[in-house]
Amino acid sequence: MPVLLHTCCAPCSASVIEWLLINNYQPTLYFFNPNIFPKNEYEIRKNELLRYAQTLKLSAVDDDYNHTHWLVQIAGYEREPERGQRCAICFKIRMMATATQAHKLAIPTFATTLASSRWKNIEQINTAGTAAAERFENMSFLAKNWRTNGLADRRAQLLKENKFYNQQYCGCEFSVRKEKTV
């Protein structure tokens, strides 16, 4: 079954892609993450993901990067903590773009790798995905907990095996901090 997989980065994507392939899904990857700052960090994460897609011979859609517009969309919530309102908006933006892209490509199902990080609120992500799917006829959001049934361990294994670049913060400038977060 075809599925459009919104991918936030290579470390969060590998075990999800593997699960989808094992379970007879045909994923097309979709990179849309205008939240990532600075541009250099965005390019590193994107290129790492595209390199991995090439290795697996998977198609990937590389969508536009407009961080200035993203900042306008989250305006007023800059000081929110992670897992707060700013993140809920950030997920809505990315899930809406993914549903729109899936509709354009006539792919009836979409999913996201965002929830594979234990630092993110899975309910916020599923709410955003489900709401975005409801905007289109015959569209469904594959809501799955990508941290259970050994997937979290597999994520760590694949990260090591592939020597992925592993970022130290979620993505936006408001999430930059000293300790490791993703």
Ligand code: SF4
């Ligand atoms: S912390 Fe992460 S999820 Fe939250 S707004 Fe920033 S980039 Fe988006």
